[in-house]
Amino acid sequence: MFQDSQDMRTNLSELGEFGLIDHLTKGFEPKLSSTVKAIGDDAAVLNFENKHTVVTTDLLVEGVHFDLAYMPLKHLGYKAVMVNASDVYAMNAKATQITVSIAASNRFPVEALEELYSGIELAAKLYNIDVVGGDTTSSTSGLLISITALGIADKEDIVYRSGAKPNDLLVVTGDLGAAYMGLQILEREKEVFKANPNAQPDLDPYTYLIERQLKPEARKDIAPLLKELGVKPTSMIDISDGLSSEIIHLCKNSQVGANLYEEKIPLDPAVISVCEEFDIDSTTIALSGGEDYELLFTISQEDYDKIKANPNLTVIGHMAEEKEGMHLITRANQKLPLIARGWNSMEDKNEKSEKKE
Amino acid sequence: MFQDSQDMRTNLSELGEFGLIDHLTKGFEPKLSSTVKAIGDDAAVLNFENKHTVVTTDLLVEGVHFDLAYMPLKHLGYKAVMVNASDVYAMNAKATQITVSIAASNRFPVEALEELYSGIELAAKLYNIDVVGGDTTSSTSGLLISITALGIADKEDIVYRSGAKPNDLLVVTGDLGAAYMGLQILEREKEVFKANPNAQPDLDPYTYLIERQLKPEARKDIAPLLKELGVKPTSMIDISDGLSSEIIHLCKNSQVGANLYEEKIPLDPAVISVCEEFDIDSTTIALSGGEDYELLFTISQEDYDKIKANPNLTVIGHMAEEKEGMHLITRANQKLPLIARGWNSMEDKNEKSEKKE
Numbered sequence: 001m002f003q004d005s006q007d008m009r010t011n012l013s014e015l016g017e018f019g020l021i022d023h024l025t026k027g028f029e030p031k032l033s034s035t036v037k038a039i040g041d042d043a044a045v046l047n048f049e050n051k052h053t054v055v056t057t058d059l060l061v062e063g064v065h066f067d068l069a070y071m072p073l074k075h076l077g078y079k080a081v082m083v084n085a086s087d088v089y090a091m092n093a094k095a096t097q098i099t100v101s102i103a104a105s106n107r108f109p110v111e112a113l114e115e116l117y118s119g120i121e122l123a124a125k126l127y128n129i130d131v132v133g134g135d136t137t138s139s140t141s142g143l144l145i146s147i148t149a150l151g152i153a154d155k156e157d158i159v160y161r162s163g164a165k166p167n168d169l170l171v172v173t174g175d176l177g178a179a180y181m182g183l184q185i186l187e188r189e190k191e192v193f194k195a196n197p198n199a200q201p202d203l204d205p206y207t208y209l210i211e212r213q214l215k216p217e218a219r220k221d222i223a224p225l226l227k228e229l230g231v232k233p234t235s236m237i238d239i240s241d242g243l244s245s246e247i248i249h250l251c252k253n254s255q256v257g258a259n260l261y262e263e264k265i266p267l268d269p270a271v272i273s274v275c276e277e278f279d280i281d282s283t284t285i286a287l288s289g290g291e292d293y294e295l296l297f298t299i300s301q302e303d304y305d306k307i308k309a310n311p312n313l314t315v316i317g318h319m320a321e322e323k324e325g326m327h328l329i330t331r332a333n334q335k336l337p338l339i340a341r342g343w344n345s346m347e348d349k350n351e352k353s354e355k356k357e
Numbered sequence: 358m359f360q361d362s363q364d365m366r367t368n369l370s371e372l373g374e375f376g377l378i379d380h381l382t383k384g385f386e387p388k389l390s391s392t393v394k395a396i397g398d399d400a401a402v403l404n405f406e407n408k409h410t411v412v413t414t415d416l417l418v419e420g421v422h423f424d425l426a427y428m429p430l431k432h433l434g435y436k437a438v439m440v441n442a443s444d445v446y447a448m449n450a451k452a453t454q455i456t457v458s459i460a461a462s463n464r465f466p467v468e469a470l471e472e473l474y475s476g477i478e479l480a481a482k483l484y485n486i487d488v489v490g491g492d493t494t495s496s497t498s499g500l501l502i503s504i505t506a507l508g509i510a511d512k513e514d515i516v517y518r519s520g521a522k523p524n525d526l527l528v529v530t531g532d533l534g535a536a537y538m539g540l541q542i543l544e545r546e547k548e549v550f551k552a553n554p555n556a557q558p559d560l561d562p563y564t565y566l567i568e569r570q571l572k573p574e575a576r577k578d579i580a581p582l583l584k585e586l587g588v589k590p591t592s593m594i595d596i597s598d599g600l601s602s603e604i605i606h607l608c609k610n611s612q613v614g615a616n617l618y619e620e621k622i623p624l625d626p627a628v629i630s631v632c633e634e635f636d637i638d639s640t641t642i643a644l645s646g647g648e649d650y651e652l653l654f655t656i657s658q659e660d661y662d663k664i665k666a667n668p669n670l671t672v673i674g675h676m677a678e679e680k681e682g683m684h685l686i687t688r689a690n691q692k693l694p695l696i697a698r699g700w701n702s703m704e705d706k707n708e709k710s711e712k713k714e
Binding site: 036037040041042045047049052059061062087091097101102103133134140144146149151158236238253 | 393394397398399400401402403404405406407409410411412413414415416418419420421422444445447448450454456458459460489490491492494495496497498499501503505506507508512515517518519593594595610
């Protein structure tokens with residue numbers, strides 16, 4: 001993953017009123033032809049020509065969405081971009097520009113914000129996204145990041161949550177539950193460290209899980225893959241809160257039911273093994289874990305042959321008539337109602353208006 | 358101005374995880390044809406056809422940008438929209454959509470957020486802007502509002518900060534300094550109230566000043582007015598930090614100098630009278646006061662006849678060669694260098710990347 005930079009301290013005030021943002025964004029040269037004017041005026045100017053524009057925003061708050069005890073700032077910057085880009089990809093669109101606003105208390109020196117921005121810059125570069133604006137301000141406590149992402153798509157390619165039909169196949173990308181178990185590992189190590197600061201943890205067996213938590217990758221590849229396969233999903237959403245609540249969103253928005261097959265849920269072997277270690281049911285983690293930033297979508301049955309050989313895509317169930325309800329079919333062939341259960345309580349829960357039911 | 362609603366308290370958690378945003382945004386029906394899909398999916402979808410898109414973002418933090426001791430929440434919501442819309446208007450563009458993200462601590466009941474959103478909703482309605490997305494989350498302390506505004510303009514209508522030429526006329530809309538003096542009045546009354554909670558202040562003489570501080574209006578009218586007059590500014594910026602720093606931004610971005618005439622600076626009589634009361638120089642307030650959200654722009658001399666009769670527009674100076682520098686010509690005909698001086702120190706200062714030099 002990333003390397004930490006050395007420990008230096010420059011107070012935010014040393015750079016002067018307009019120096020900080022100049023300093024932090026000096027590497028952010030726009031690369032896309034759709035970015036007419038990036039940072040440097042009252043607003044950025046973009047030219048999307050005949051494309052539709054997609055816009056989404058997310059707020060990450062210290063102590064609510066991240067803990068700097070185990071989340072390095074560079075990773076945090078990277079992840080903040082991913083969280084937003086993922087929402088754009090969930091529209092079957094291409095992420096193109098972001099604005100980044102930061103509120104930071106004086107406990108953060110300039111070098112800390114540089115770390116944060118270096119993660120943002122890396123993510124933007126790897127995902128071909130221009131940083132076109134933002135705002136930096138002080139806060140009375142802690143760190144807060146607000147990112148707005150813009151994207152483009154041809155009108156006919158955009159996929160909403162509302163298009164699923166009964167009998168459509170339910171498909172998920174990648175595997176589930178790893179990000180949540182990575183967080184459990186990090187929280188356990190934090191407690192171990194508190195009890196004994198000299199303990200040298202062996203985190204090697206958990207590398208994949210920790211990386212999924214600290215450096216998630218949004219599924220930029222899925223929209224072009226589906227295009228190449230000649231498949232347009234009937235509905236789509238990204239998995240930020242856990243599989244079950246995302247299925248419920250698709251069902252409610254599309255007015256359909258669903259059957260999810262437990263045995264089909266893709267789990268990485270590392271998730272299965274750490275769930276045994278923690279004595280937690282891995283299906284529960286996949287259903288409620290969240291933060292995987294995989295995509296969940298539905299396709300017409302006739303498109304099955306086009307996707308069945310692809311290792312990125314797993315069919316995990318199918319949609320049903322609305323009156324049939326939403327169910328998990330267990331390995332023991334029990335039919336249990338699907339319940340939306342985020343992995344956080346209301347008090348520490350990110351709540352998105354784009355996710356309203 | 359606005360009326361306060363009665364004092365009720367519903368804890369944020371009572372509405373459940375996804376209930377809050379539903380509740381707060383239920384009146385937010387999109388009205389613009391460019392809004393294809395507003396709240397309710399992973400992202401909003403917009404159709405700007407052949408227009409260029411303008412995007413800007415601002416973060417307002419409690420204790421830094423506003424004090425709830427004298428800023429009612431409804432006004433705060435209204436002002437947060439104005440701050441962003443103003444940046445769009447400063448591109449000579451039309452504001453069309455906003456996303457609104459809020460972080461609030463548990464000290465804010467649902468009714469408080471309803472008040473905040475009612476101000477946002479009113480501003481959106483009056484300025485013909487759709488609210489198309491957002492994020493609501495808890496914070497560990499205080500209230501924070503992050504708004505991103507989108508706008509549109511024909512490519513040829515967009516005005517940057519960088520187009521001013523020597524001898525262009527420097528023009529300002531409205532009058533300056535009132536918002537800052539409104540803040541001084543409110544802060545004085547807060548101290549009086551602290552000393553004697555039973556004091557009944559007579560704020561009538563200060564109505565205009567307080568309204569400029571608590572309920573500023575962004576200059577939505579200027580782009581269509583200039584179009585009607587057949588004038589395209591050569592450069593433009595909004596006045597959020599005070600006249601002198603905005604002139605300096607225009608000069609640096611356009612690589613020109615400027616002469617500003619003290620006697621031409623438009624001041625409301627209420628500003629002049631309250632400056633006498635506070636024993637402050639009114640020119641200093643206009644130069645450094647900030648938060649007026651008027652527009653500052655330059656036009657070619659040949660357009661002078663088209664604007665000279667308009668009561669909204671005042672010619673306050675002219676641009677010069679870069680080597681001549683930037684000066685204030687006083688009433689006594691002294692030539693003083695213009696100095697950028699915000700009305701806040703670095704510690705409590707909003708800093709915008711769109712404003713970098």
